[in-house]
Amino acid sequence: MAASLASYISLPGTTGEAMEHWHDVFGGELQIMRYGDIPPMEGMPFTPDPQAVAHATLVLPAGIIAGGDAMEDGNDYNVRGSAYSLLYTTDTAEEARGLIAKLVDGGGAMGMPFERAPWGGWYGQVFDRFGVMWSFSSDND
Secondary structure, eight states, X not given: OOOOOOEEEEESSOHXXXXXXXXXXXXXXXXXXXXXXXXXOTTOSSOOOTTSEEEEEEEETTEEEEEEEOOOSSOOOOOTTSSOOEEEXXXXXHHHHHHHHHXXXXXXXXXXXXXXXXXXXXXXXXXXXXXXXXXXXESOO
């Protein structure tokens, strides 16, 4: 297997819903594996809900988003309000506007209007309904 890099995100029990939403917005190839789909693993420090997402991948032409449901382990995994975002660069500003509209129409909210950036391209941010910040960029009109 060739080396690759994917963004991995853990959401609190909503990873499956988020991945399906992103698949509707961006297209690509989606695979979701739930704990109930795999044989029980010895030595697990918790007993997962069979419907919880053990691992999911959304393969897009631009990259891969992977993730799983966050398990109750006493840690707080903040998504919204963190410094993390997913940057999606499109061929045209119009393509980015269309993707932003789909995320907003799906329950998201604008974080920063998609406008001309000081460096000459286009840039904006939107928070989807799961609290994930998507940054969009394009060098072309």
